[in-house]
Amino acid sequence: MSFAHLLSILLLASSTLAKTVTYDFSVTWTKGNPDGQYERKVIGINGQWPIPQIDVDLGDRLVINFHNGLPDQDSSLHFHGLFQNGTTFMDGPAMVSQCPVPPGMNITYDFIVDQPGTYWYHSHVKGQYPDGIRGAFIVHDPQGPYKNSYDAEIILTLSDWYHEQMPVLAKRFISYLNPTGAEPVPQSALMNDSQNITLAVKPGKTYMVRMVNMAAFAAQYVWFEEHTMKVIEIDGIYTEPMDADMLYLTAAQRVSVLITTKNDTSKNYAFMGSMDQDLFDKVPDGLNPNVTGWLSYNSNAPLPAALPVPEFKPLDDMLLIPYSRIPLLPPADLTVTLNVTMSNLGDGANYAFFNGLTYVRPQVPTLFTALSVGDAATNPLVYGRDTVPHILPHMQIIDIVVNNQDPGKHPFHLHGHVFQTIFRSSDDAGNFEGHLESEYPKVPMIRDTILAPPGGHVVLRFRADNPGVWLFHCHLEWHLLSGLVTTFIEAPMELQRNTTIPENHRALCVKRGILMEGNAVGRKGKDVLDLRGENRSPDPLPEGFTARGIVALAGSTVTAILGMGAVVWYGGAQVPGEI
Ligand code: C2O
Numbered sequence: 001m002s003f004a005h006l007l008s009i010l011l012l013a014s015s016t017l018a019k020t021v022t023y024d025f026s027v028t029w030t031k032g033n034p035d036g037q038y039e040r041k042v043i044g045i046n047g048q049w050p051i052p053q054i055d056v057d058l059g060d061r062l063v064i065n066f067h068n069g070l071p072d073q074d075s076s077l078h079f080h081g082l083f084q085n086g087t088t089f090m091d092g093p094a095m096v097s098q099c100p101v102p103p104g105m106n107i108t109y110d111f112i113v114d115q116p117g118t119y120w121y122h123s124h125v126k127g128q129y130p131d132g133i134r135g136a137f138i139v140h141d142p143q144g145p146y147k148n149s150y151d152a153e154i155i156l157t158l159s160d161w162y163h164e165q166m167p168v169l170a171k172r173f174i175s176y177l178n179p180t181g182a183e184p185v186p187q188s189a190l191m192n193d194s195q196n197i198t199l200a201v202k203p204g205k206t207y208m209v210r211m212v213n214m215a216a217f218a219a220q221y222v223w224f225e226e227h228t229m230k231v232i233e234i235d236g237i238y239t240e241p242m243d244a245d246m247l248y249l250t251a252a253q254r255v256s257v258l259i260t261t262k263n264d265t266s267k268n269y270a271f272m273g274s275m276d277q278d279l280f281d282k283v284p285d286g287l288n289p290n291v292t293g294w295l296s297y298n299s300n301a302p303l304p305a306a307l308p309v310p311e312f313k314p315l316d317d318m319l320l321i322p323y324s325r326i327p328l329l330p331p332a333d334l335t336v337t338l339n340v341t342m343s344n345l346g347d348g349a350n351y352a353f354f355n356g357l358t359y360v361r362p363q364v365p366t367l368f369t370a371l372s373v374g375d376a377a378t379n380p381l382v383y384g385r386d387t388v389p390h391i392l393p394h395m396q397i398i399d400i401v402v403n404n405q406d407p408g409k410h411p412f413h414l415h416g417h418v419f420q421t422i423f424r425s426s427d428d429a430g431n432f433e434g435h436l437e438s439e440y441p442k443v444p445m446i447r448d449t450i451l452a453p454p455g456g457h458v459v460l461r462f463r464a465d466n467p468g469v470w471l472f473h474c475h476l477e478w479h480l481l482s483g484l485v486t487t488f489i490e491a492p493m494e495l496q497r498n499t500t501i502p503e504n505h506r507a508l509c510v511k512r513g514i515l516m517e518g519n520a521v522g523r524k525g526k527d528v529l530d531l532r533g534e535n536r537s538p539d540p541l542p543e544g545f546t547a548r549g550i551v552a553l554a555g556s557t558v559t560a561i562l563g564m565g566a567v568v569w570y571g572g573a574q575v576p577g578e579i
Helices: 003-017 167-174 364-373 374-378 477-482 492-498 503-512 546-552 557-568
Strands: 022-031 038-046 054-057 060-070 078-079 106-112 119-123 134-140 152-161 188-191 196-202 207-215 220-224 228-234 237-244 247-251 255-258 271-273 290-296 336-345 349-355 389-392 399-403 409-413 419-424 449-452 457-462 468-474 484-492
Touching: 022 054, 038 060, 060 290, 106 247, 106 503, 119 207, 119 255, 134 207, 134 364, 167 477, 188 271, 188 290, 207 228, 207 247, 247 255, 336 389, 364 374, 364 492, 374 492, 409 457, 419 449, 449 457, 468 477, 484 492
Parallel strands: 022 060, 054 134, 152 207, 196 290, 336 399, 389 484
Antiparallel strands: 022 038, 060 106, 078 119, 119 134, 152 188, 207 255, 220 247, 220 271, 228 237, 228 255, 271 290, 336 349, 399 457, 409 449, 409 468, 419 457, 468 484
């Protein structure tokens, strides 16, 4: 057989391996009662909730025909952790890389999945996903390094649950009546969108347990009684195996572990999730932060009550080493420093800020601006002040420094990339003031969502090798609403050469009357730097009117007077966030 012949057979073989996986998703209201305490309206898919898990094999093409069957809300889908290299317009956040999908309209998400591992998908419109539109997305890897190390896979989603709907909670959260910005506390913790689940296991086997925290807000501690977890993947990155008795997953993080079962089937064992109550400003009376499940060896044996743990001591994810052993990237060409603060604006509500700016969606989706303003695309001004834009030049090494000046914990997520987590300070260590390259690990951990310590900082490094428009934001859904979001416009000139927005994406903008060209307000040509009329956050508090004053006023009868004032000051203000 000639070499060319052999090659053509091989090519044929590989092209027949990658297949197209198609899902038809119609998003609709349905009912759910996952904690058994309260039945409520939830957002389901094809009349079903929990929504389906997406399963593909590495290299597959995924096509999702998405119909927004909600009569009263826009929607969209984001595929959390996928790079969308070459398909930034498939990334999902409304007014960033697409127009929102209005009721009754369709969009097709169509891309090649070329990363293995554990992901999830969720709506990226307003604060929508905690109402139910969040699910696991698994990319199976027949050639993965651990493929011979386990007998079966188990998917374990973690989440939190509210009895009220997000639009109601959001309105209460961003309000002068909530001047301290206290986030709504969930009523329950869930596993696999339920509670008290049993996972049937066989003795003497090894299971790969893929965990995804799909919460709106709560991080969870997770442990399996009398079973050790061996971590092998985080956020789609295979790791060197590392044993752990307890894990901590922030909202949006994923961890896969190997668990080997006992040889004896006489007993069943509890596993536990416990919400991190440090996140809650005030723990409501009677809150049960825990959710329990059981490894069921024997369906006739009892399900023992879970034992309390003396303290939470989870594995430090900074200790993990990627299986690829990719070394520390070279020193940064560009450092983006982001100072996180929270305070009140003139409408009396509490907002979150990067470098004093709180995100407000533009009038033209940022990607559409980047594609339509020519050379001006490298000027951050064209995207609008309150999209908090940063331009990342093609192929440069970028350091993101997050100085968390807030006393709360924040899980930060970058779209379009994973990053090396090269430094995380202790709590209250203050701002980054420079570190020596020699202080950084030689082989840093890599992931896509990282916990920033209260009062401390993290340093993240990646190469800008994926032209696109990518958000970097806190993945506490409340903080998306309060504006803790920045927009990275990566390699806009390269993007202009290689991007065509599909017709069905453009049709959504037409339907909504959203402009598809020009700067953040739709001006082009010689007017491209004219941003008059851009969407802006509320102005600062009036002189002499302190946030403390608002806190003192709230809850007293004077609140009503301030409320009237707020209406007068900001009758026509934009609603911030909305992505
Ligand atoms: Cu789960 Cu903006 O992402």
